[in-house]
Amino acid sequence: MFAAAALLVLTAAAAEAKPQGESMSRPFRIVVHGGVGAIRPENRTPEQMAAYRKDLTEAVRAGQQILAKGGAALDAVEAAVRVLEDSPHFNAGKGAVFTADGKNELDASIMNGTTGAAGAVAGVTRIKNPISLARLVMEKSPHVLLISEGAEAFAKEQGVEWVDPSYFHTERRWKELQEIKEKEKQKKTSDAREADDIYGTVGAVALDQAGHLAAATSTGGMTNKRHGRVGDSPIIGAGTYADDKTCAVSGTGKGEYFIRTVAAHELCTLVGYKSMSVEQAADAVVARITDLGGDGGVIVVDPAGRIALRFNTPAMCRGWSEPDGGIVVQIDRE
């Protein structure tokens, strides 16, 4: 049964696994995403595109610096996601979209691929960096998932940075909500729907020099979503999964499809049980989401430092570190 498996692994083994970078350090990698969708023509100005690229680069660099010094994958993904949460350009933290009620409800999750420990929060409204709260849930509580006021009460105990809900008010996201509400009126539909722009989540996956993996995902949800709707980002297995034996995954897109297909965990099992490469497994998971009618993308890294970035939308904001220390950032299909 494992002959075919071994063959696949050999076929998939590639260049990037050799140790590079400063001194004799072992391979390390960080990959980030800032959501999928299609950049609207009015946002496709050189300034706006440069702003996306700058923040994606900074997110990769934040993780890369930690990994280069021998730091932990877990620290790297948290640091990278914090950069994207603090940016107004992505749908997480500062740039979170508005619910139908005109609020910002944030979700996040993080997982340690070595121990299988995980933490997540959903429906928080006053936490500047939900990813760091998710990490505290993992490390300082006996629980995995805390929601709403319960999550915020825990945040207060832990001394997490608190902001007024108005911190998450950005003019662009507010305008998107108004546009969608206007479209709804005309179409007489009440479905929550995505803005016709970059949406989804932000996330990061990393491999550190000790061979450990971690994954993190954070989101502001869907524009015009129903109050209390939770997507895949805080759901371990759906939006986030990490396992040192297979790979680390963060997903972005229409969360319901990621929950139903348990996308991140499914991807790890395709690598672990079907001996697929991370690229093959990422393709299979995105294909399944496409078949069900969903949009989205995934980023993946495995213990050899091989990476995959796959999506079925016109664009996915993304970036990664190269073994030689370079940083690559892409938005459209290339």
Next chain:
Amino acid sequence: MFAAAALLVLTAAAAEAKPQGESMSRPFRIVVHGGVGAIRPENRTPEQMAAYRKDLTEAVRAGQQILAKGGAALDAVEAAVRVLEDSPHFNAGKGAVFTADGKNELDASIMNGTTGAAGAVAGVTRIKNPISLARLVMEKSPHVLLISEGAEAFAKEQGVEWVDPSYFHTERRWKELQEIKEKEKQKKTSDAREADDIYGTVGAVALDQAGHLAAATSTGGMTNKRHGRVGDSPIIGAGTYADDKTCAVSGTGKGEYFIRTVAAHELCTLVGYKSMSVEQAADAVVARITDLGGDGGVIVVDPAGRIALRFNTPAMCRGWSEPDGGIVVQIDRE
């Protein structure tokens, strides 16, 4: 790669798959659980044990009657779980345990193995049958998971049966909370912990005559849990998963371990990708939870009507329908 797989399937194939029961109906099965743990000596009276058995039998019968008439697996699991939610003896619905704040917060989820559709609610406090609300989320909303007030606002729109929170107050569960709080004081620990009795969740999995699978899980959470803590029951992939191609699973136990291992989905992938029988896969998942230090159990049914019930605790309340129309109920290891 599939030679070994085929062999395993042949080895695992067993007696129960032949069509039986009234007329020429195709095989159907329902399996239910009412939580894991260890029955306390003071609850081990003939009356109390008979009460557990009676409600488990009724739950199986409710599902069995639907399946015998050619009804859907989805209807069968919902009906069975409603019986257990209405019973004061299990930790779901009426019998829900208390949070540390002295409240009852309920979670539930349901999944259709044919379409991969799923619905879930978490943190509801006034819904008599959370499993039916989860089904409405699946069928009447574009979302999968709704939490807290958002879930209750949706329930109101849908005209779901509403109860005063006092409906969930049972003397036994209140006493359990006080006992745990007393133990906490003595030990100076603030961890939420399980009562030393039957805890966890209730759940059901079913195969209908059309060959379709469904799974459903409902819970009152953990005694003395932190407000806002969500376990595995509303998490598709963790506590509940169904896929007509592999199997349907409902889990019960310490939810955090089921979330971290994505237990229900993992079990389906072991059947689908590793060609394990449902018993082998159930053993593997329970072993993994045991290795991590968790308690729990799973119930499983596959498209041929083979079932598995596995747990690592002294007891799991459980029952199932036999192909000949009989109903078996067990509590302790037998």
